[in-house]
Amino acid sequence: MxxxxxxxxxxxxxxxxxxxxxxxxxxxxxxxxxxxxxxxxxxxxxxxxxxxxxxxxxxxxxxxxxxxxxxxxxxALDSSLRKQIGTPPAVANLIRELHVRAKAAAYYAVHRGDDIVVAHVIESAAHPRITPMGFGFNDAAHATAFGKVLLAGMGNDQRWDYLERHGLPLITDRTISSHSVLESELSTVGEEGIAVEREEFIRGASCMAAPVTSSTGQTIGSVAVSMEPADFAARHGEIALLLRDIAGRVSRALRGTPMIPS
The missing domain is CATH 1.10.10.10 (Winged helix-like DNA-binding domain superfamily/Winged helix DNA-binding domain)
Known part of the structure; x- marks a missing residue:
């Protein structure tokens, strides 16, 4: 040819x-x-x-x-994609537990190749997910809590390449559109192990996420919740503790070790 x-x-x-x-x-x-x-x-x-x-x-x-x-x-392609991304039953059960205990839509996201992908979502009529943040969603990492966790876990070169390709588009008037501001926030995420976004992706919803790590400490995913801003503000501390607990247990489940709360 x-x-x-x-x-x-x-x-x-x-x-x-x-x-x-x-x-x-x-x-x-x-x-x-x-x-x-x-x-x-x-x-x-x-x-x-x-x-x-x-x-x-x-x-x-x-x-x-x-x-x-x-x-x-x-x-058939969709079914194959879901199998390739995969969410082990133990992890799915923990995301359901997060949904019930947080009284909020709960998410599990993974770092797949060069993309940050939502792999599992648990919602209910009382606590619906953010639209269009369903399975396969892989956009706006700079404006989502789980995206910020995974960006913070990347090396500097990898993160720069990712942001160069995707940019920092304004989604709401609260979206971070400055590289320096985002880098400062990602540094805080790395130190505290919690990422937040306050109506940066969609008005009327705020999110919080914690990292899922490998046995070597590498960030390989995140768990997150979304809720109304007023509820988020009132329960911020409680939800942060819950996310750290679930994220640690998801990390241990993926490593095949006992999921005993720390």
Whole structure:
């Protein structure tokens, strides 16, 4: 295969992923013409790509509605992703315990490759999670408590590379957008073992997180809770103690050692 063929193949792959993304963004699916407009792609090219993706079962053709929707192969990919990220039963039980004791939505996040990923969430009608902070969420590390824990656990070069790629976009008017301010806060996180965010990701919700560590002391994940700001302010000290307890027990569970509270 020549270099031009390779570049052409890579461009086709990027277009295919862009097409899947745009179809996924519409709850009812999209027509070929709508996809063409959204991607600024010639309609014949859209039809060729749709044919390939339907044949591979990544899309389905909803002929009665003249639309295309996500295919069932994507469910298998989602199931495989959940298995690869994985949350051991002992850890899942501890996150449920955190949810019950904290009276708040509870989260377990891991450092996976170059991403910070939510691996497990426990919520209830009384204490719902922050939308869109569900399984697989891997955005806005600078504006989330579990993200700050994992950023604080990175080496300087790794953290700089991560922030260079992701930036510090403003999400609310309280989001940290200064590298120097963030570095100062991450230093405090490293010293205290607790990270907080006060309505930095979404108005009306504050979060707190504690690190999960390996046997060598490396930060490999975090446990976190989210709650209303008033509740957060009233129970800040209580929740910090609870998070440290659960984080320590999750760390021991992942190492296969007894989960005796310290």
């Amino acid at each position: 020549g270099n031009n063929d390779l570049l052409s193949g890579m461009a086709s792959v990027r277009k295919a992923f862009a097409l899947l993304d745009v179809v996924a963004s519409n709850q009812r699916g999209m027509s070929a013409k709508d996809i063409s407009v959204a991607l600024d792609m010639p309609l014949p090219s859209v039809y060729r790509m749709l044919k390939t993706l339907v044949e591979s079962e990544h899309l389905v053709h909803l002929k009665g509605e003249s639309r295309y929707g996500l295919g069932y192969k994507l469910h």
